[in-house]
Amino acid sequence: MLACVIYYSANILFGLANRKFLISILGIEYQGVNGLFGSVLNMLSIAELGIGTAIIYHLYRPLANDNKEMVGSIMQFYKNCYRGIALVMLTVGMILSVKLDFFVTASSLPVNIHIVYYLMLADVIATYTFAYKRSILYADQKNYIVAIINTFFVVCCNIVQVGILYWTKDYYLYLSVKLGLRLLENISINIYVSKHYAYLSAKKYPKIAKDLLKDIIQKIKGLLFHKIGTFVVNGTSNILISKFLGLALVGIYSNYYYVISAINSVLQQAFDGTTGSVGNLLATEDSSKRLSIFEELNGINTLFSAIAVNMLFVLINPFIKTIFGDEFVLNHTIVILLVLNMIFTNQRRVFGVFKAASGIQYEDRYVPIAESLTNIIISVILLFKFGLAGIFVGMLVAQCCVYLYTFPILIYRNVMKKSITDYTKYLLFVFSFHIISLSSVSWVFHVFIEETIMNYAIKGCVACIQTILIFYVFWHNTDSYQHMLNRIKLIIKK
Template identity: 35%
Template sequence: MGRVKSAARNIAFGYIGNIVTQLLGFVLRTIFIDHLGDTLNGVNDLYTGILSVLSMAELGVGTALNFSLYGPVARKDYEKIKSYMLLYKKAYRVIGLVIGVIGLVISPFLPYLVKQPQGIEIRDLTLYYFIFLFNTVSSYFVAYKYSLVNAEQNNYIQTNIITITKMITVTFQIIVIMLTENFYLYLLTAAFVELFQKIAVSRYLNKRYPYLLERKVAGLSKEETGEIIKKTKALVFHKVGDVARLQTDSMIISAFINVTLVGYVGNYNMVLTSVANFVNIIFNSVLSGFGNLIATESREKQYQIFKVYRFFACWVYGFSAVGFFLLLTPFIIIWQGAEKVLAVSVVACILIDYYFKGDRIVLSNFKTAAGVFEQDKYLALIQGVVNLIISIVLVQKIGLVGIYIGTIVSGLIANVTKPLIIYKVCFDKRVGAYFADSVKYLIVLVVILGILTGLKMTVMREVTVGSFLVMFGTICVVFNSLFLLVFGRTEEFGYVWEIMKKSGKRIES
């Protein structure tokens, strides 16, 4: 199956899975807040963030090994696949144990991270945390098997498994909350369902790839092992820096402001993530295709495809960022009430970082698929330090908005440096055209936002469901019409249009 067809299939299943899981998640969060309150909602979001930080123990091993699998999978070299997968298995078992130990060491410090947990005892905070920790640690004993599925460009298998598990988990959790209003049972329900899923998935993947159960496995050569170690060492810095930049906001909010505000921010992030996941599915689904492209095509072909995906990212992320800026707070008002609204300055900062993150996703995906890790191995670490310093200093001076200023500044470092590396190492081209396009895309988005902001003053004078829907339709029509007016005749749009037409014909047939 070709790269485009594989990506299209992965995207289709990704969309279906995302619609189901996000709708269920929205219903669950609404019921959770109604029955368990904002404080436990904040604790739930905080612990999710803490466990994301702990997951940095993976330190890029999975990324390095996934890259190593692209070649053997393309050649159908099963002996080499077995060798890499055995190494992956051993590494992830060690990682799971390391996360468990680090998690236990952190537990005594929870009272310093959870500020103003109204009505919750320290003993309960600790036990809640241990349940989260168990779920995270146990996942590492199965997760490595997905790497082979994804290297074959069959990401939809993992997507479908996650969707089914989410459906079952959320259904049981809703029932538990409504019948008992007990946070312990809520967490244990997810733990038991996900544990069963991990066992079932392990057996399924063993049947799909029976050769992985063979005991006779040749070891990797010193050169192959050395290459993985070299890339992993470089990725350690990327991983630690990314965690420090992306996964610490909830902890800073909880430690310096209060844990309830973590829940309010989480409401915004849930809506943002729910829609953003639709966008991310496209770019994550083509990651394995990038790996195959780089393994089989010329640099010029790689460059052409990169420009297309970059253009598409600016279009889709720009559209969604503008839509979020105009509609995210009205949605929160309709859903949760005006008392849980964040300041306009905070929302603006969140969405500025969201838009530039779109560029970074395309850059990072291409770098990952190409195995370009070492040239900027200290970059993410620098970003993480910059983010923590700015966020911690400014949160004490100007509050919540200071945290997100740190996020924006640290993120822009990568928006400048990653293109320099990719254009030199992967394409052997000058990077000026990339930054010229960046300015061009940004100017167009700002102009369109200004026009739509003016229209909003007429269309949405009051926040109601009706005015919200009318404004949503207005944004869809006006933004895309103006964007296509400017970029509709470009080579990049022509490529995207041809893919859309081919996809439409396959659906019709």
């Protein structure tokens, strides 16, 4: 976990410095291009079909049992799949390049957007061409190896890119360095895996069993819909902003998105390791124990998320203003919508852990489609009336789909054996806490604390303490409160 924290910290700090230099030296529209083409190319990840998730799931048991024959067969199957995926992504990526003008409206950039796109496409293809060997490290609980290698190359890449910006101001070279170091990063991981799992390349393994292939295909069918939904909800905002509002606004929003997604990634690290334990819980304990652990984990997640959200709410604009300048700050209404979306996203986390541990991937396959359609329709309609705010309202409304079906029906009723009424009461309790804590933090800073750089640390500390106190008021009489305290101590210790 420490290696992962170091990786995310390095990624955030060096990434912010990189963005600062890019915007200062070349301009905000270059950051807009990065954000736009990043979203467009994320569309290609749909071609991955969720195979990686399904494969890692099926590697747990044979690795635990030291069944090298089965591990070899699965990895060989995975390798062949990813070669085909890389070819499909390259083909679709080249087709999309013909219609780049659809995504980019008026732009004053003195670069060929097609060359920029091809360099970024090559970066994505390089990732998928070599990525399959990472899966065995994840399945073998050696994420820290990947984190250590990633950290080294993240630091090197950002330092070299900043140097290129400073000395040459060459955007093509800036992107080429990232591509080159990405290849070296993947080659390094492949060398490590080849050395420590030498049996993978020692011989040609038989094809995977038909029943295993059938189960993988079944999971992929469900995961495909989730891949589409994830892209539409998280990836289309930059495309819509670029198409209707301009590249410069994409660049401005991408700074906010970068900070928010970085915070969410750090929070996710605290819960990534719980899926296996929850899977064992579901297999061995009754519904009352499941509910107790769920409420305990969700309480911890709610506390950490509320602290992060409330601190972000009072600090994000001053932070952006300090790092990038006044002209790159979004208005208060937009920040409120971003924070509300963050709350909805974070409250999905523990539900997601129980969903993954339960193997629920196919049963709710149509929910992400409903989420996607809701997001696009509402975002496009409101975009013309409210501009940027309309897009984020669409994202917020779309997120409600999982709260209306997947969580109450498949998780709360089927796994925890509780009624929809109980689910509704619990959800109202959690979101009431978020609304009251966010409102009170906002009021305190609006009335009592002035907007100065010297007050940033004070604002952060006050927001944190205030959130913890309100959490205590809400939770101290619940059955899971003491369990939560013990769990938090354990997380901090680890």
